[in-house]
Amino acid sequence: MLKQIEGSRAVAEAVALCRPEVICAYPISPQTHIVEALGELVAAGDIGRCEFINVESEFAAMSVAIGASAAGARAYTATASQGLLFMAEALFNAAGLGLPIVMTVANRAIGAPINIWNDHTDSMSQRDCGWIQLFAETNQEALDLHIQAFRLAEELSLPVMVCMDGFILTHAYERVDMPSQAQVDAFLPKFEPRQVLDPAEPVSIGAMVGPEAFTEVRYLAHAKQMQALSLIPAWASEFHYAFGRAAGGLVRPYALEDAQTVIVALGSVLGTVKDAVDEMRANGEKIGVLGISCFRPWPFEAVAHALGGAKRVVVLEKSLAVGVGGIVSTNVRTTLAPRPVPVYDVIAGLGGRPITKASLQKVFADAVRDELNLTTFLDLDAALVERVLENERQVRRSGPLPENVLKERHAVPAR
């Protein structure tokens, strides 16, 4: 049924349709509307037998989900940013224990300095924890991915993170098509755990594993994630057939057929990228887009295949590995290692800075002419940065760096 609702609400309704049994809620911007909506739905009795637990921290949220999932219940929680970090230990634990928890991450920057706006630092910081990471381009895809996520998680016995841009998607009202309960039930079967805490058949879960077997256990975790590489596209197809629209999958190509320059990106920015690219195409530019829907496991083959004809690649990402550069670009460069194709890294949108079509068109045009640095910080105020650094060179007690940046920023007359 078509609805015009907030992204958070759409996700909450989709999760409710998946018949969760235990939902853990701890508030953090910008995910709060999701757990609030779920709380309302549980209180209204709209979700069958579901326990909604207000926990005392994100660490508790993931831990309660761990206990619930291990006891055979379909468990869900949501978080962002600092909250994701606070549960980091539990993330690794859930993945290592093979518990099919589904969690929404409303992507948000990580402090210090504190910043509540969108970028991908949070999910990226946990890219190695063993969770499957899916990225939604629109609110429709966000709700659709949750339905796929539960099935994927339970089939593989691996937890799945559905990433959606905080505020940009979570707080945007747009049209979504909400499936019916029957449609979801047909796609998502009842949870049949591979392991469960059951007095009738006692097992010990979470024992120590020594040097003799740890490598094999970790290899299997890796191998299981790799299984997702075939399951995800297969079930995305199944989803498409059952629900009548494309959602998920490993990658989403756009205008790639004869593209010489390909823009690679994740999440909601793909919309703006496509608008920018369409205009450039209209001017004769052979440029296309590759959306990455599944970031972990990294779809090497799918990406290599999609970029097979590209003369140059521009990775547009909302993430930064301090001391290295881009994160997504590193994955792309590894994928394209056999081919000597320039991969430009454009780091944009950090801490919620809007990514405009105009800025993108300019940087894409520079890329097309190969007049771009290998790593670019989009819309960086280089002069400001230099002033701050100069201040540090001159003065020992130079003060907190972020505050100095803010001071410099506001010293410039407003444009």
Next chain:
Amino acid sequence: MPFQPVKYYQTGTFTVGNRLLPPETRSVQANMRRTNSLNSGHRACQGCGEALGARYAIDAAMEATNRQLVAANATGCLEVFSTPYPETSWQIPWIHSLFGNTAAVATGIAAAMKAKGKHETRVIAQGGDGGTTDIGFGCLSGMFERNDDVLYICYDNEAYMNTGVQRSSATPPAARTATTTTGNAFGQGKNVPLIAMAHGIPYVATATIAELHDLEAKVRRAMQFRGARYLHVFVSCPLGWGHASDQSVRMARLAKETGIFPVFEAEHGEVVSVSKIRKRLPVEEYLKPQRRFAHLFSPQKNLEAIARIQAMADRNIKRYRLTDA
């Protein structure tokens, strides 16, 4: 013929034994049909108080719950010695997640059981003092505040034993540990049973491995309640405390008889029963046999420290009315 009641007491570490008691008052452990939930073959140290306490507690819980029990266990001695790769000595469904989240994991299990309508399956969370009073404190309080249907059992051996005897917030003043080599400071302490009572939860109790019938009875009592329950069990650690491994039960008895460890029960925040000291002893009797307190006696006696510890014991005796004096 006049009826004269006879009371049996445990003295030393040799007990009167269950065979002189009527069957219904014998311990669960005395029963051939006990579940052996913490089965033999685990790797606990000789004389481990925690292994003793856990064995009694869990078997009693199994009996009280008609064998419908799930346990979540914190990282620590109990978890490590009970599940040495590739073995497990647990005969119940058991999960070890992390060090600080056991109460939360148990909350999750209880929620799952509720969602699935499995009302008869009961949940225990268990951990040492480190995992309970320090790193697990936030999750513990959260579980109390929500009144989740979990019995949390803390086996308190007063330090992070598994990692090599480092100080925890449960380490008593003056005790030597690897991180308090000249003796722990006289700090504020952290009285978790009282904190549990401050949450007003249905049932809080303390127990020791010197009174195992009492421990079993308290587990049984705890299982009669629904909601958050907390049991704090004083368990000796020969290795960490520096006493002979056949003195574990005696150390626990001395802790009670000196007033250092009050044994009581509370319901909804009010003390409802107290296990009185049978024959009061000065704290020195408790401190002397433990090498972790050796520096209080040699090269010379630290009268001030001993007096302060005595004062703490006196305060407990007065506060909980542990003697009839």
Next chain:
Amino acid sequence: MFQVRIHGRGGQGVVTAAEMLSIAAFREGKHAQAFPSFGSERTGAPVVAYCRIDEKEIRLREPVMQPDALIIQDPTLLHQVDVFAGLAPGGTILINTSRSFEQLGLKELIHRFRTCTVPASELALKHVGRPLPNAALLGGFCALSESISLDAVVAAIREKFSGRVAEGNAAAAAAAHQHVAKEIHAEAD
């Protein structure tokens, strides 16, 4: 694509206004996207919200920098924030005030843009009992911009609010619509 930017202060329902506008467009079978300029939520602080309306799927996610229409919920912002930035020539400006554009010191805008004022706060106070002007302003906006119908706006109001508040807001919207329609007619003559 039709782009609207709504300016106001925290607590005045700016974000709700954008959402209602998007719901109204949805009810007319259009695609619509509404989102706030995401800031810390503080009562009284300047707030901006955006709404895009189109016949096809809207992919663009940047803030609305070249609005076709502006709704200004709080005139105290006029000389504090550059509310008119990027407004397309011939674009629409609706200001919540009982004063005129001349009185607000905005005389030069009158001939460059399609302008109107409406005392939405007063209308809201009258019909709803609280000076929350957002719903009323949308009613006025329908009349001024003709990109959306009053019926759709009223339906959106009833979706967002309930009971007496919904009816009050709907009445205020209708009253504002009438007011603006009259103003435009007067201008035309």
